Amino acid sequence: MKVKNERVRQGAVGHVRLVEHLGRPVVEKRMTDPARHDTEVLALGALGCTELPVPELIQVDRGSILMTLMPGQRLDSLTLDARLTGLEASATLLHRLHDLQPPPGLPPGPDDESIVRRYSDAPGPPLPLRVPRTERLTFCHGDWTDANLLAIDGKITAIVDWERAHLGDPIRELSRAAWAASRKDPRSFDRLVERYGADPVKVREWLPIHAAELWLWFAEAGPPAYLEQLTAELESWPPI
Template sequence: MADPLRHDTEVGALRALAGSGLPVPALVEVAPGSILMTYLPGERLDRLDAQRQLDGLTASSGLLRQLHQMPLPAGLPKAPDDELIIRRYRDAGGPPLPLRIPPAHRPVFCHGDWTNGNLLVTDTEITGVVDWEAAHIGDPLRELSRAAWGASLNDPRSFDALVDGYGADRADVMAWTPVHAAELWLWFVEAGPPEYLASLTQRLTNWPA
């Protein structure tokens, strides 16, 4: 892993998760630029059919809530700077969005990238939550919203599957979605590919009033 901060973040997160009951890899050996960890069984959720992905997301919601109830580990980064995201998005000329930062909730232990690609499953059991290099201390509804909105881009049913499974208020979670849309748009501006940026730009241009 080339980025020392992301390397150290993943190591710190996995050390904090040891013995938690969450299905995460155990550290075997840590060296500068590399992490050796235990193998976890299962397939990546994003490689399965739509119904199995939906079932897997529903199953994962309880694990996300469990993570958010854990003690805060020392040394993890702060949450992304949403004011900076909004300012950069507007400066870059992104499509108009109803951008505002919702009221804050008590900060929690966040995974940072709770997506179908970072969940391993067998049948509908979650056997692994991987890739902890974006872990941070942040708002639980921000993380839930990012996961639910991102999954809904491929299957709109995913939003309710995660939010209802987690037990959050849908309106509170929805309030965060413009921020995630702006963050993703900036990602595609900087990293591409152009066709994804064009598709997302069209989606954001038609954002509900």
């Protein structure tokens, strides 16, 4: 297997590289966490027979996955308007994912009660924290962001980075995606939610959970500048 020097834009993690396998360029993804490795393999294996645009598994070894190189540019590399068009198009695919039968063995979603407890003990800005009622559990991607979506001319050509896939609340996942997108472009929230076809009120109920989860992440992993920026945002809650 020959390593190629081109920069890989398939996913947002640093342990992804372009390699040559049997005479063609493919993507190699390395993970030190066995659970995340197994989750990505499980998710991609289950999605291989669906219409969702995901990489095809080529070879799986311990800590390493070879997959097809998908076409397109990451949405986070595009202009705001092009990014917005792509995000809106992705909402249909997110809804389609949530309608699929989850594969057996998919891990559970985040522990929201734990997030509430941890944030309540932290020195973050006050948030109206409560865990919304979950009506159903579905196949979730886990990190539906502009860094994990590839597009060409407004059409989504790939959904990548499935290591956080889980069995979770679909409205929670939509809310996380919409809030994260809105922090770059406020137009994104309504466009994503409307295209998905969800009740905006129910989507907004999850926002304090996402804010607390992200604040805790920055508090524990940094960088400090991001924590300061987010803290300033949360002090003027609600954001939308």
